[in-house]
Amino acid sequence: MNGFRRAAGVWACCWAVGCGPADLAPTDAPVPTQTALDSPALPSLDSTPLDSTPLDSTPLDSTPLEPLDRPVVTPGVARVQEPADAGPGALVRVREFHPNGRLFTERSERLGESGSSTRVGPMKTWFENGQLRCEGAYDDEGKLGGHWRYFDERGVLLREGDFASGLREGDWVEYHANGRKRYEGLLHRGQNEGPWKYWHENGQLMAEGSFLNNAREGAWRFFDEQGAPDARFTGLYQNNERVR
Numbered sequence: 001m002n003g004f005r006r007a008a009g010v011w012a013c014c015w016a017v018g019c020g021p022a023d024l025a026p027t028d029a030p031v032p033t034q035t036a037l038d039s040p041a042l043p044s045l046d047s048t049p050l051d052s053t054p055l056d057s058t059p060l061d062s063t064p065l066e067p068l069d070r071p072v073v074t075p076g077v078a079r080v081q082e083p084a085d086a087g088p089g090a091l092v093r094v095r096e097f098h099p100n101g102r103l104f105t106e107r108s109e110r111l112g113e114s115g116s117s118t119r120v121g122p123m124k125t126w127f128e129n130g131q132l133r134c135e136g137a138y139d140d141e142g143k144l145g146g147h148w149r150y151f152d153e154r155g156v157l158l159r160e161g162d163f164a165s166g167l168r169e170g171d172w173v174e175y176h177a178n179g180r181k182r183y184e185g186l187l188h189r190g191q192n193e194g195p196w197k198y199w200h201e202n203g204q205l206m207a208e209g210s211f212l213n214n215a216r217e218g219a220w221r222f223f224d225e226q227g228a229p230d231a232r233f234t235g236l237y238q239n240n241e242r243v244r
Contacts, residue, residue: 079095081094082095088112091108091109091111092108092110093106102129102130105126120140122135123137133150134148139165143165148160156179157175168190170186180199191214200223216241219236219237
């Protein structure tokens, strides 16, 4: 990964109930759209990213609760806050639960006026089967910050990397479902920047090259699933278009 940090520039979960801020987290940086003369679209993140998939038609955070005399861990309880009687400005521990009683999410919030709150500090979310879904942290402004990791329901790591002020920043890696790397590259403010590599699901290198301002720039090489060079798309790119 150190090679990515030498790249020019620097690079780029979920709902109020899951792995992100109250609003949707920044969408995953897509591979720029291709033209007919360009290379085929490289594998980006899932067409329906984790960040945009609600876990329930009724977000748990929106479920009203009666005031609690003390925190109670009860199956079906949507939200438990400690301390329950904290007022504006207080930092509280929040836990939410799946209908089967298993822990759904655990985080800290700073309470504001009129029932508002800001997520701060570490955050974890779990699937209903108990597997960790994602983990990371929020900065003091309630934006995604630091290192985040995302998993599927089997516990397989899907992607990991850092956020800064709510945008993906630095080295990011995504994996195929079989655990092999899918892509590896550098982002700056959520945009592709610098060297990138993509792999087929069988582990063969699919493509490698560099981005400048979220567009392919310079020499790119492409390979098929058997590792043979693909001369149709390999070449020199300028502003995301192959020029020769």
